[in-house]
Amino acid sequence: MRTDEVAFMVGESRIAGTLHLPDGEGPHPAVVIVHGSGAVDRFGIDGTLRPVITHFAASGYATLSYDKPGVGESSGRWMDQTFDDRAAETLLAVRFLAGRPDVDACHIGLWAISQGGWTAPLTATLAPGEIDFTILVSASAMTPCEQSMHQLNTELTRDGFTAHDIGRAVEVMERRTAGMRAGRAGADILATEPLWLAGEPWYPYCETDEEELDYVRPIWHFDVSPLMRRLSCPVLAIWGADDVHMPAQRCAATFAADLAAARHPDFRLQVYPHADHRLRVSRTCALAPGYLDDMTHWLSCRSGTADAAARPPSPAGD
Template identity: 35%
Template sequence: MERTRTARAPRRSRRVRAALVAPAAVAVAAAGPGGPVVWQNTCELREEPVVIPQAGRTLHGVPALPARGKGPFPLVVYVHGDGPVDATHDTFHRPLWEAFARSGYASLSWNEPGVGEAPGDWLDQSMDDRAAEAADAIAWARGRPDLDGGRIGLWGAGQAGWVLPEIAAKDRGIRFVIAVSPAVNRHRQGRYDLLAEMRRDGASDAEAAAALRRRETGLELLGRGAPYEEYAHSVGDPKGMTAARRRFVTENHTADASADLPALRGIPVLLVLAGHDVNVDTAETGAAYRRLLPGPALRVAHYPDATHGLVGRAVEDSPVRLALTALCAPRALFAEGFLADQEQFLTTVDTEGARP
């Protein structure tokens, strides 16, 4: 069976989400207006919900501008990974937006289709659809007087690793890319993910071998376009792989960033890798980026104590600590140095010119 996330949100979202549900509301109840917990959950940003009509689709977005100034501000455009993610990623993005705002950058994110009031269904999207969606958002941003259309870069995590290079290949105006925990080849990522999770959960060699056999069966069925009913019967227990999720996997299981990654040559690229990533083989990803993007424009930031979502491992592994950190110090959810390094990268980008 091709190992993917189920129709629910990805692991980081599921585990961290419980700690991030309406943290500001909880904080107000716990500390009262103006208290230290409320302050910790207040980011120095100006957020504005917008509806972006472009090319026959409607995006429900949130531009987050620096707290002061009129602009035009350079812009970071967010490309989501897997799952039904809203514009703020359940507030998880706000500390990042704040860090970028300190470098003078605005941020732009939007709800996945079917999330909130956004029309559509994210499970109906291909990676090409996501790239087109981002292109629409960028076109809209370039028409805003408070945003600098000549200084736009991309930030993306997880599945966005298959989308970011495609966007940059089609838009020569992209100035930089930040790729967080990206995979390169979908099939190899799926195999790694499966085995890493089984090792983490203490599975036996026999259990791992059986899971690999089921995976190979699933891949064979994908290759010949077998219907969902045959898939469910053949693997025995789909384990959350609904018909809709299977449709999404069928559309995207051949994703591979290798062909488009060379389009990033000549612009600053920050590759962010975690030391405890059970979703992505960071050794393979790092090697592929270094091979396909030779030269000083590629910078690799590795966080040994971080999980796939760049949350500190000790924080994510403790539900109590995770919830308290999200409530009292949300910026501390991230691995040490991560937010500062993101901010510093944008500061250095401003000293470099556009790609040739």
């Protein structure tokens, strides 16, 4: 495996990343990494994307991961991006790879995690002829608003707060949501919150700032279901059963219904037991057994290079 430091332009922003290339001349099938939320560099929070990137490259896939705008060596500002902006950026990354002689332009797909699970389906529906497959990891079938409410409830319940405290935290979130729906600026919304709220023990779970509220306003009620029904490329969607960010089984069931309703011919949904949002087991750095191999086995089946009798995916709730 070798690496190539690369960059491509998105408007006036220079997006910098690393392309991990398998051994051999190619052209190689390729994967574009689609990040989750926040200020994420090319290797993910605390380097959590390194094993994923390395595994893809070792399995024969050129793998591009880049710093989000304004992070690392990339210019721009990720907090100015809507999902439409992120999808346009992702498509430019795909087209950048397609222009390289060492990449097979007919076999470029997306690997997306968390918030990227809203971005990747949007990208794939923008240019269905250019996206060969989509892998969604910890992707929400809920709106960002619904997911945030679920996470708030789950974390407060897990940490022993009373139903009364949870209700008060939810009320704060609901008031902010109403303010965003009315088009109010984040600073104005927060200015109406009593200062004593910050002293409540549950408040850190829903604490935010005006910049974050302005960032989430245009994406807060984004519904991915219509996009899932329009996807035409093969889809693999993966969750950890112990993900506190979202209800994994509910999301899997929603995606299954969306894809079945669209009579999608090629999709697989998998929930790994005891795994968290990043597919780690029991709050350790160990990834769920079989997770990495299952992805590349699924890809090899899509490309027709794997024997039908090859090792089946590890046990999980499909």
